[in-house]
Amino acid sequence: MTRTSAFLALFFGFAACGGGDHSTDGSPAVMDAGTPDLIGAMCKDPRADVYQPNLMKSSSMGLYTLTLNASDPAPPILGNNSWTVTVGDPSGTPISTAALAVPTKFGGHPNPWMPDHGHGTTLVQVTPATGTGGYTITPLYYYMPGLWTITFTLQANGSDVVDSVAFSFCLADS
Numbered sequence: 001m002t003r004t005s006a007f008l009a010l011f012f013g014f015a016a017c018g019g020g021d022h023s024t025d026g027s028p029a030v031m032d033a034g035t036p037d038l039i040g041a042m043c044k045d046p047r048a049d050v051y052q053p054n055l056m057k058s059s060s061m062g063l064y065t066l067t068l069n070a071s072d073p074a075p076p077i078l079g080n081n082s083w084t085v086t087v088g089d090p091s092g093t094p095i096s097t098a099a100l101a102v103p104t105k106f107g108g109h110p111n112p113w114m115p116d117h118g119h120g121t122t123l124v125q126v127t128p129a130t131g132t133g134g135y136t137i138t139p140l141y142y143y144m145p146g147l148w149t150i151t152f153t154l155q156a157n158g159s160d161v162v163d164s165v166a167f168s169f170c171l172a173d174s
């Protein structure tokens with residue numbers, strides 16, 4: 001992590017996470033987030049997905065699947081991540097007939113976000129990638145330890161129906 005991003009992490013942490021017992025898992029861990037020994041440190045949380053390559057989840061209405069083909073680094077780390085994902089039909093066959101997005105708000109809260117802390121992170125960019133239904137998600141900036149959830153929306157061309165699928169990962173501070 002660069003000095004600038006560490007500062008930004010601190011800023012966001014203080015700005016968004018004031019109060020409660022939050023300070024116990026806040027800025028000190030963020031300062032260490034870029035050290036190599038933290039790569040892949042995950043915490044156990046029953047709400048979290050367990051990272052593995054080509055992790056496929058069904059959308060909430062069952063209209064689609066979304067496969068997290070890979071996170072770089074893998075598993076996701078504190079700091080900047082890049083994901084490749086593929087949109088599929090309910091059986092997992094890649095399709096190009098539905099648009100993928102990461103809305104800046106979902107369910108009345110920022111997206112991505114930390115449900116236990118009530119704040120989001122910086123904007124996520126979604127870029128079409130090579131291959132049917134493929135997208136690149138970057139940067140995905142997880143700046144503090146804890147449970148992070150990112151919700152993707154899926155919408156067929158010309159349809160008003162918005163389906164969604166979320167991936168949650170719990171990032172440890174050591």
Ligand SMILES: [Cu+2]
Pocket residue numbers: 017114117119144146
């Ligand atoms: Cu937080």
